[in-house]
Amino acid sequence: MTSITASFDQPPTTAEEEAYLYLQKGLRLCRYKPGDRLKPEEIAAEIGMSRMPVREAFRRLAAEGLVTLRPNRGCIVAGLTLDEIYEIFEIRSVLEGLAVRLAAPKMDPDTFLELEQLLDRMERAGQAGSSDWVVRHQEFHALIYKLSGRPKLIRKINALHVVIEPYMRIWFDYADKPLSAREEHERLIRALAQGNALQADQIMQEHILGTAPLLAEFASPGRR
Amino acid sequence: MTSITASFDQPPTTAEEEAYLYLQKGLRLCRYKPGDRLKPEEIAAEIGMSRMPVREAFRRLAAEGLVTLRPNRGCIVAGLTLDEIYEIFEIRSVLEGLAVRLAAPKMDPDTFLELEQLLDRMERAGQAGSSDWVVRHQEFHALIYKLSGRPKLIRKINALHVVIEPYMRIWFDYADKPLSAREEHERLIRALAQGNALQADQIMQEHILGTAPLLAEFASPGRR
DNA sequence: GATTGGATAAGTGGATACAAAAATCCAGAA
DNA sequence: TTCTGGATTTTTGTATCCACTTATCCAATC
The missing domain is CATH 1.20.120.530 (GntR ligand-binding domain-like)
Structure with missing residues (x-):
C-alpha cells in the first residue's frame, strides 16, 4: 500500500536514476558501511554503465546527507555519531x-x-x-x-x-x-x-x- | 560575523562547486525566475566551463528543491505555490x-x-x-x-x-x-x-x- | 484558418579521453 | 627498523564526442 520510503514503482528511466537507486539501496541495506569509499568506476562496472551517471548520483546522495563528497578525495559513506x-x-x-x-x-x-x-x-x-x-x-x-x-x-x-x-x-x-x-x-x-x-x-x-x-x-x- | 546562509568563505575548489554557487546565487537574487529553463550549455559558457560540472550542480540544486529535473527535459527553476x-x-x-x-x-x-x-x-x-x-x-x-x-x-x-x-x-x-x-x-x-x-x-x-x-x-x- | 505530419534544429544523456591530483609503493638513508 | 623522497599507479575532474530524445518550424491537408 503506502510505503514510507521512496517509491520504487516504475523502473529507472535514466542511468543516473538507476545508479541512485542502486546506491541508496546498498546504503539502506548496509552493503556499504560508514567510512567505506565508493569508487565510481567500480560501481559503474557493477551496474554496467560509465562513471558519469554514478558521479551525478553521488551529488544527490551527498545533498541528502548519505555520503560525503570531498574534492579529489572521492565519495565516502557518511556515518553518524x-x-x-x-x-x-x-x-x-x-x-x-x-x-x-x-x-x-x-x-x-x-x-x-x-x-x-x-x-x-x-x-x-x-x-x-x-x-x-x-x-x-x-x-x-x-x-x-x-x-x-x-x-x-x-x-x-x-x-x-x-x-x-x-x-x-x-x-x-x-x-x-x-x-x-x-x-x-x-x-x-x-x-x-x-x-x-x-x-x-x-x-x-x-x-x-x-x-x-x-x-x-x-x-x-x-x-x- | 555569522551568516545564516551558506558560507561563501573560500573560493570554489572545483568547477562543479563554482557552478553550484553561481546558480544558487542567481536563484536567490531572482535572476532566474520560476519556470525558467536553465540550459547547461549557456550557463557553462557564462562561467567558462563545459556542461558537465553544470549538470552535476543541477543535481544538487534539485535535491535541495531549488530546481526540477526531468529526464530529457532539462532543468526548470522551481516555483512555489x-x-x-x-x-x-x-x-x-x-x-x-x-x-x-x-x-x-x-x-x-x-x-x-x-x-x-x-x-x-x-x-x-x-x-x-x-x-x-x-x-x-x-x-x-x-x-x-x-x-x-x-x-x-x-x-x-x-x-x-x-x-x-x-x-x-x-x-x-x-x-x-x-x-x-x-x-x-x-x-x-x-x-x-x-x-x-x-x-x-x-x-x-x-x-x-x-x-x-x-x-x-x-x-x-x-x-x- | 486551423490542424497535422514530418523534416530539421536544439538539447539532453552518457561514454570516452585526457590532464591533474592523490594515493601507493619502494628504495635508500638515518 | 623506521622514516623520507620520489617514481608509479590509481583515481578524480573536466572536456569532447556521439546517439537519441524533444522541440520547432513549415508545408500540405482538411
Missing part, C-alpha cells in the same frame, strides 16, 4: 509531531478503522517475531502522515528515515520493540480519533524521542 | 522552534548582550529604511540557532531559508516589517534569558507563522 543520531531524532520528533498535528483534523472513521487493522497486524506479526512488523509499522506511520496533506513535509520525514535506516535496522533486529510501542500507538490513534491535535503531537514526540536512547545503545559500539 | 510556501513556513516554525528551545539552556550573559546589540542595530537600520535590517535580522536568528549546538538542524533551517529567499525578498521590499517584528524579538530574548525554553519555542513558532500570511499576500499575484 551518537550526537548526530540524537539530533536527527530531535528533528524527526518535531517534524513527525507536526505531521500528526496536521493530520488530526482530517481524521475520518474509515482511516481510523484502517489504522486499527494495521495495529492488529503489527500485533500479530510482533508476536510471531516476523519482520513484517517493521513494514506494518512504516505503513501505519505513513498513512497518518499522508493524511496531513503536506507533501514536502512527508518528503523530509522520509529522507530522514532513509538516513537512519541502517541504525534502525540494528535496533529492529535486537530490541523488543513491539511491546513498548504498542501502547503509544493506541494512544496516538485515540488522540487522532478525538481530533486532539496537540495531544497527538505530544505523543508522537515522546514516541520518537523515547526510541532514541534505545537505538543509541545498539549503535554506539564501533561508531565513531 | 501558495500552499507550498505555507507548508515551508509550517516546517520552519517547528524546526526553528526546536532550535531556540535547545538554545535556551545554553544562554549566557555575553550572548544576551550581543543579541540586544543586534536588536538595537536592527532598530536603527529599520528606522533609516536601510536594507541592513535584513542582514542584522539574519545575524540575530543565526546567533540563536548556533547556540543550540545542532549543526544538522541549522543546515536544514538554512536550506529552507534559501528556498524561500526569493519570496522573502518581495516581502522585505514592500512590507513594514521592523515594527511588527520588534516586539516579538524582544519577547524571544527575554524568554531565552530566563531559560524558558518552551516559551521561547512558542514565541518563535508564532513569529514565523505570523509572517506567512503577510508573505502570501505579496507572493500570490502571478504565482501558479
Whole structure:
C-alpha cells in the first residue's frame, strides 16, 4: 500500500536514476558501511554503465546527507555519531509531531478503522517475531502522515528515515520493540480519533524521542 | 560575523562547486525566475566551463528543491505555490522552534548582550529604511540557532531559508516589517534569558507563522 | 484558418579521453 | 627498523564526442 520510503514503482528511466537507486539501496541495506569509499568506476562496472551517471548520483546522495563528497578525495559513506543520531531524532520528533498535528483534523472513521487493522497486524506479526512488523509499522506511520496533506513535509520525514535506516535496522533486529510501542500507538490513534491535535503531537514526540536512547545503545559500539 | 546562509568563505575548489554557487546565487537574487529553463550549455559558457560540472550542480540544486529535473527535459527553476510556501513556513516554525528551545539552556550573559546589540542595530537600520535590517535580522536568528549546538538542524533551517529567499525578498521590499517584528524579538530574548525554553519555542513558532500570511499576500499575484 | 505530419534544429544523456591530483609503493638513508 | 623522497599507479575532474530524445518550424491537408 503506502510505503514510507521512496517509491520504487516504475523502473529507472535514466542511468543516473538507476545508479541512485542502486546506491541508496546498498546504503539502506548496509552493503556499504560508514567510512567505506565508493569508487565510481567500480560501481559503474557493477551496474554496467560509465562513471558519469554514478558521479551525478553521488551529488544527490551527498545533498541528502548519505555520503560525503570531498574534492579529489572521492565519495565516502557518511556515518553518524551518537550526537548526530540524537539530533536527527530531535528533528524527526518535531517534524513527525507536526505531521500528526496536521493530520488530526482530517481524521475520518474509515482511516481510523484502517489504522486499527494495521495495529492488529503489527500485533500479530510482533508476536510471531516476523519482520513484517517493521513494514506494518512504516505503513501505519505513513498513512497518518499522508493524511496531513503536506507533501514536502512527508518528503523530509522520509529522507530522514532513509538516513537512519541502517541504525534502525540494528535496533529492529535486537530490541523488543513491539511491546513498548504498542501502547503509544493506541494512544496516538485515540488522540487522532478525538481530533486532539496537540495531544497527538505530544505523543508522537515522546514516541520518537523515547526510541532514541534505545537505538543509541545498539549503535554506539564501533561508531565513531 | 555569522551568516545564516551558506558560507561563501573560500573560493570554489572545483568547477562543479563554482557552478553550484553561481546558480544558487542567481536563484536567490531572482535572476532566474520560476519556470525558467536553465540550459547547461549557456550557463557553462557564462562561467567558462563545459556542461558537465553544470549538470552535476543541477543535481544538487534539485535535491535541495531549488530546481526540477526531468529526464530529457532539462532543468526548470522551481516555483512555489501558495500552499507550498505555507507548508515551508509550517516546517520552519517547528524546526526553528526546536532550535531556540535547545538554545535556551545554553544562554549566557555575553550572548544576551550581543543579541540586544543586534536588536538595537536592527532598530536603527529599520528606522533609516536601510536594507541592513535584513542582514542584522539574519545575524540575530543565526546567533540563536548556533547556540543550540545542532549543526544538522541549522543546515536544514538554512536550506529552507534559501528556498524561500526569493519570496522573502518581495516581502522585505514592500512590507513594514521592523515594527511588527520588534516586539516579538524582544519577547524571544527575554524568554531565552530566563531559560524558558518552551516559551521561547512558542514565541518563535508564532513569529514565523505570523509572517506567512503577510508573505502570501505579496507572493500570490502571478504565482501558479 | 486551423490542424497535422514530418523534416530539421536544439538539447539532453552518457561514454570516452585526457590532464591533474592523490594515493601507493619502494628504495635508500638515518 | 623506521622514516623520507620520489617514481608509479590509481583515481578524480573536466572536456569532447556521439546517439537519441524533444522541440520547432513549415508545408500540405482538411
